[in-house]
Amino acid sequence: MLAEFTSPFDATAVRLLREAGADIIGKANCDEFGMGSLNKHSHHGPTINPFRPSSGQIEKRYPGGSSGGSAAAVAAGMCQVAIGTDTGGSVRLPASYCGISGLKPSYGLISRWGVVSYADSLDCVGVLAKEISDIRVTFGVLSTYDNRDPTSASPDMRSQSAEAIKSLLSKLEGNKDTKRPLDSLRIGVPQEFFPSELSPTIINPIRSVIRSLRAQGATIVPVSLPSTSYALSSYYVLASAEASSNLARYDGLHVRPPPGSDITKTSRNYALSRTKGFGPEVKRRILLGTYALTADAFDNYFLQAQRVRQLIRNDFNRIFSLPNFYFTDPSTITVSQEQEKSREDQIDVLIHPSAIRTAPRIDDTADKNDGDESDLDSYVQDVLTVPASLAGIPALSVPVPERYLDPKGDGWPIGVSVVGQWGSDELVMRVGEAIERLNDSPSGNNVV
Amino acid sequence: MLTLRCCLRRRNLLDARYFRLFHDARSHEPVKADPRWPGWQVVIGIETHAQIKSTHKLFSQSSCHTRHSHSHSPNTEVSLFDAAFPGTLPRLNPICVDLALRTSLALQCSIQAQSSFDRKHYFYSDLPSGYQITQQYVPLAKNGTLHISQPDGSRTPIRIKQVQLEQDTAKSTFVPYKRESWIDLNRAGTGLMEIVSEADLRSPEEAAEYVLALQAILRAVGSSDGNMEDGSLRCDVNVSINPTGGPTGSGTRCEIKNLNSVKFMTAAIRHEIQRQSAILVSSPDARIEQETRGFNEDTFETFRLRSKEDAPDYRYMPDPNLGVLRLSKDRIEHVRSTLPELPWQTRKRLEEVYKLSERDIDVLLGIDSGREVQFDGEKARGAVKYFEVAVEGQGLVPHGKPLDPKVVMDWIQKLGGLLAKENIPFRSNPITAEQLGELVYLLQTDAITPTSARRLLRHMVKDPTTAKTSFVAKEGDYYTFSSSLDRNSTSAVSQETSDKDPLTVLCEKVVAERSEEVGKYRKGQKNVLNVIVGAVMKESKGRVDGKKARLILQQLMEES
Secondary structure, three states, X not given: OOOOOOOOOOOHHHHHHHHOOOOOOOOOOOOHHHOOOOOOOOOOOOOOOOOOOOOOOOOOEOOOOOOHHHHHHHXXXXXXXEEEXXXXXXXXXXXXXXXXXXXXXXXXXXXXXXXXXXXXOOOEEEEEEOOHHHHHHHHHHHEOOOOOOOOOOOHHHHHHHHHHXXXXXXXXXXXXXXXXXXXXXXXXXEHHXXXXXXXXXXXXXXXXXXXXXXXXXXXXXXXXXHHHHHHHHHHHHHHHHHHHHHHHHOOOOOOOOOOOOOOOOHHHHHHHHHHHHOOHHHXXXXXXXXHHHOOOOOXXXXXXXXXXXXXXXHHHHHHEOOOOOOOOOOOOOOHHHHHHOOHHHOEOEEEEEOOOOOOOEHHHHHHOOOOHHHHHHHXXXXXXXXXXXXXXOOEEEEEOOHHHOOOOOOOOOOEEEEEEOOOOHHHHHHHHHHHHHOOOOXXXXXXX | OHHHHHHHHHHHHOHHHHHHOOOOOOOOOOOOOOOOOOOEEEEEEEEEEEEOOOOEOOOOXXXXXXXXXXXXXXXXXXXXXXXXXXXXXXXXXXXXXXXXXXXXXXXXXXXXXXXXXXXXXXXXXOOOOOEEEEOOOOOOEEEEEEEEEOOOOOEEEEEEEEEEEEEOOXXXXXXXXXXXXXXXXXXXXXXXXXXXXXXXXXXXXXXXXXXXXXXXXXXXXXOOOOOOOOOOEEEEEEEEEEEOOOOOOOOOOEEEEEEOOHHHHHHHHHHHHHHHHHHHHHOOOOOOOOEEEEEEOOOOEEEEEEEHHXXXXXXXXXXXXXXXXXXXXXXXXXXHHOOOOOHHHHHHHHHHHHOOOHHHHHHHHHHHHHOOEOHHHOEOOOHHHHHHHHHHOOOOOOOOOOOOHHHHHHHHHHHHHXXXXXXXXXXXXXXXXXXXXXXXXXXXXXXXXXXXXXXXXXHHHHOOOOOOHHHHHHHOOOOOOOOOOOOOHHHOOOOOOOOOOHHHHHHHHHXXXXXXXXXXXXXXXXXXXXXXXXXXXXXXXXXXXXXXHHHHHHHHHHHO
16 A cells, blocks of 8 residues: 555654664565564565574574564564564564564653554554663663654653652662572562463473572562453454554545546545555454444444453553553542552562464465464464553563473474563563573573 | 443434433523414524634644635645644644633533544545544533524523534535546644534524624634634534424424525525425425435525435544543633633623714624634734724823724724725724824814814825824824914914914915905805815815814905
């Protein structure tokens, strides 16, 4: 649809990177309008995952989607850092499949001005890199208030949440060189994020990571986020509904109509432009979203999905020790309620697998392409990433150290996600670095 | 909020139930029989769209100024957002909100502390993004009142259901000979206020009164120009009829869209009443079909646009970018406390303070359509303010005795006539209120005559100056010839001292020149005096007091 379109302006994110001296080497492949979990639905064809397992076996696998091109470029060493957008996991999933780190920041921290909207209420600009230190530098440049984005977090919100998290960060800083660097950190393990679809070759390495974090002094708390099971359905209703609205502008009138258009009748021009211009996955989501917004379906689909989204936010707000400074409805949260929460039930970050599997083979799904089952299959890949998107909270996928991988597995990378309260992006990166450091230590249970 | 949304939604969907719940706010009044449609009661509700008079559009920084000048070229005031470029996002213009708040407060609405923006989806070539941002579920303000005047002078309250903010669309022009549609995005994204009345109006004339009263309010608070002709005010009218004595509002309504003058609106309502009553009397089973209708400005008839079944599903969705609009009490109070004077308040003041007649007030409020406020709600010097400054006569009357308001009013009207002749709108009037005030002062102190005052004013309109009126009068020799008969000769400041006063000198000159007429006069033809006075007038270019000239001439001719 936008093959011949060149935007006349730079996105705020691009402008900030350029101003900070970054060298922008190119645009990366991604699923059309960010819709896809594999990088399969690209106009240019799929990107091939550049990872090579230690077995040396060469096979074509997907890099994950939608920002698969960005992840692959980083994994292949073409660039130090890449940015991508994450609506339901589009940065974290490719990071996990390609064996690199990917941060979906808190919603509203990085300006969306210049980001082609898929679902405005979920879209986030994310950062991918091999090293979290590179993500931190890049995120630091990008995370700034922009009055061109009406959802940009105000300087007030930013300073409030920075203030709230300050003491925990300085404690961790103080512990840095001790034997228990994560002392005073409470990590929650949400039971709902270990669904039946999850293969044992994923669970075991994640367990090892959690054990190592405990060995570094972190308190591990099993927690429950009961609304998680509805998250995927809620996500697909809301994201598709917003997509059907956002993509209405691609009508073939304001960009050049496709050849053969009947320009004497606008409706025919719309039909042809949108039929020819969009790929099958985009059309599917537009139709789903259009249905969800029709007068007959609105209550049961869109409003229901919004209610579920609120339940999911409430779940997270209940377990996090910090308050949410962005999605605060002043009428519902009072100080006394905040005080009632006892430290015992609360956690600072959550940890869970980033994906239910390793990167899928390209021929795997290509064979039974276009069947409905395979598409539903690919939707399920987002099941672990969409809750953080719906809640607008930061989530970082970090590769599990190679030596923790299950010998029975396929040798491809597994990502572990660290999720925090809105605004605790720095905390999430600190915990991510603790996982990163597990690579260096001689034994998993006895670390720095 | 969710429950509220559901309620609103159901109400929109189930029109039948909505009508069963019809509340007749005027049930205490006797139903007036109308000889034009005996046996029928007419029920009318009006939805108006008023363009917000702001410098910038509702969600972008591009200007909406140009829509007022006809010289602008199309597609020049378009931001990337207005053209729906990918990656652009809306930014709410707080001035549009404040102007809509002014309107809502003037309409005595209750302001919603939280309102929200929603997207209304449809494909049309004048809608680049494929949706219009509006306030479907929670409008800015609700439950207001607007009073309309009745022929007997009484005032009837009409309930305002809601006021909401929304975007205007682009303008499309069909060029038949080329079979092309041209799109001008200059209008796209301009702020609109949708003001919805309850179905409290009972005749085409009441509908007209409603629109006029609304126009006056919009102009007084400066939130819109409210011109139907240039599209800054547009009306959709809902009309239903029911048998007199039957339940009010029990008829099926039809909506007539896009009426762009009060005259067309009343004509459309009249036609619609006749059409509906003709259907209903044609057979006992006949029913009115709920539909949307247009109005043909050539035949003065309404025609069907689409039936209820064809009504599009707009797939309303809360706008994910704009979220909830929260208005603090302070902000609402600030708007309330700075609300410009409303039309009836101005009337009352002009009547009580200046004792102006109703006719004079109408004239004053009608100048430049009563615009006292500029873009973005900035105060301007409208005609009322102009009048008040002129009457004050600053610096002229040290002891606070203002000029005669009626004389000032008289001269504002004369000025209006001069401006009209020169095709100058009042807002570009080159005469300042101070200058006009001084003109009236000179006149009231007999320093100039009405004739030369008129000439002086014409001169100042044609050749504008910032100088004081007295200065221009002196330079251009407009002052009245003073005479020894003047009781207050200080007013004629420019006179040199000489043996004889200038008027006498002039009269002597004329008497010397007109020996023939003087001879006739002396022979008893007293009527010839008028001719001689006329000659003096002519010679002085109207700068003499006729009565004084007459006295001096009589003396001169009878002396010798």
